[in-house]
Amino acid sequence: MKLRKMSEKKIKFYSKEGCSPCRMYGGIAKSRLPESYFEIVKFDTDEELISVMNKFGVKHVPFMVINDNSVIHANDVADLVWAIAKHT
Numbered sequence: 001m002k003l004r005k006m007s008e009k010k011i012k013f014y015s016k017e018g019c020s021p022c023r024m025y026g027g028i029a030k031s032r033l034p035e036s037y038f039e040i041v042k043f044d045t046d047e048e049l050i051s052v053m054n055k056f057g058v059k060h061v062p063f064m065v066i067n068d069n070s071v072i073h074a075n076d077v078a079d080l081v082w083a084i085a086k087h088t
Contacts, residue, residue, distance in 0.1 A: 010037065010038075010039060010066075010067065010068075011029075011033065011037055011038045011039070011064060011065075011066050012039050012040075012041050012064065012065045012066075012068075013025075013026050013029055013030075013038065013039070013040045013041065013062060013063075013064050013077075014041050014043070014049070014052060014053075014061060014062060014063050014064070014065065015040060015041070015042050015043070015061050015062045016042065016043050016044075016046070016049055016061045017042060017043065017044045019061055019062065021061075021062060021074075021078070022042075022061055022062040025062055025077055025078060025081045026040050026042075026062060028081050028082075028084070028085050029064075029081050029084060032084045032085055032088045033084065049061065056071045057071065058071060058073055058074070059074075060073070060074035060075075061074060062074060062077050063077060064077055064080070
């Protein structure tokens with residue numbers, strides 16, 4: 001089995017324009033995680049976001065996806081981001 005390099009792993013933080021929790025948690029995570037691992041994906045309209053939300057089976061923003069398969073739902077994003085902020 002071939003292991004991936006850490007630089008190939010990507011954490012995507014999905015958010016919507018005007019979402020207050022998205023702005024707050026995205027800012028904290030962006031300041032604590034290396035840019036090579038972390039990307040904020042922001043949508044302007046619900047129509048753009050709905051297909052992505054359906055793909056990952058989520059109903060609320062913000063949410064995070066690790067390596068396009070591990071989904072962290074909105075209520076768990078807050079816990080994860082605060083833990084990252086506290087321990088980095």
